[in-house]
Amino acid sequence: MTDTTVMKVSSGASPQGDMGQVYLASGKRVSMRMWRDEEPNADKTPTSRDYETVGYVISGRAILHLEGQTIRLEPGDSWLVPPGAEHAYEILESFTAVEATSPPAQVHGRDE
Numbered sequence: 001m002t003d004t005t006v007m008k009v010s011s012g013a014s015p016q017g018d019m020g021q022v023y024l025a026s027g028k029r030v031s032m033r034m035w036r037d038e039e040p041n042a043d044k045t046p047t048s049r050d051y052e053t054v055g056y057v058i059s060g061r062a063i064l065h066l067e068g069q070t071i072r073l074e075p076g077d078s079w080l081v082p083p084g085a086e087h088a089y090e091i092l093e094s095f096t097a098v099e100a101t102s103p104p105a106q107v108h109g110r111d112e
Contacts, residue, residue: 011036023106024098031104038062038095046088051101053081060095064088073097 009025011034016022024032038060046065056078064071064079066087073079081087089095 017106026104026106029104030100030102031106032098032100033105034096034098036096038091040091040093042090044088044090046086048084048086049081049101049105050083051103051105052083053099053101053105055079055081055097055099058096058098060097061092062095062097063090063092065090 007025011022011024014022014024017033020035020038022034022036024034026032055073057073057075059075061075062073064073064081064087066081067085071079
C-alpha cells in the first residue's frame, strides 16, 4: 500500500543541526534543509558527502567551489552537488538557501 501521510513542517519549530542547518520536511528518499542568514566566511574546509544535493538561493551571495570549478550563486540560482564531489561554500554576504538531499542528509549521521 502507498504511504499517503501528509506532513507540514514549520521552519520556526524545526530542529537545527550542528552546522546551523534547519531541518525541514523529510521523506524516505529525500529531505529538505535551510541555511538561514549564514554569515560571510572564506575559510570553509572542502568536504564531500555520500548524498546528492540540489539547492536554491533565496537571498545573499556565495561562491561554490566544486571539484575545481568556481560557481557564483545569487538569488534565484539553483545548483547541484553530486554525491562524493569535493566542495566548499564561500559566503560573500548573508546567505539564505534551501537544499534537498537524496538520500536524506540527516539520517545515519550523513550530515555531520
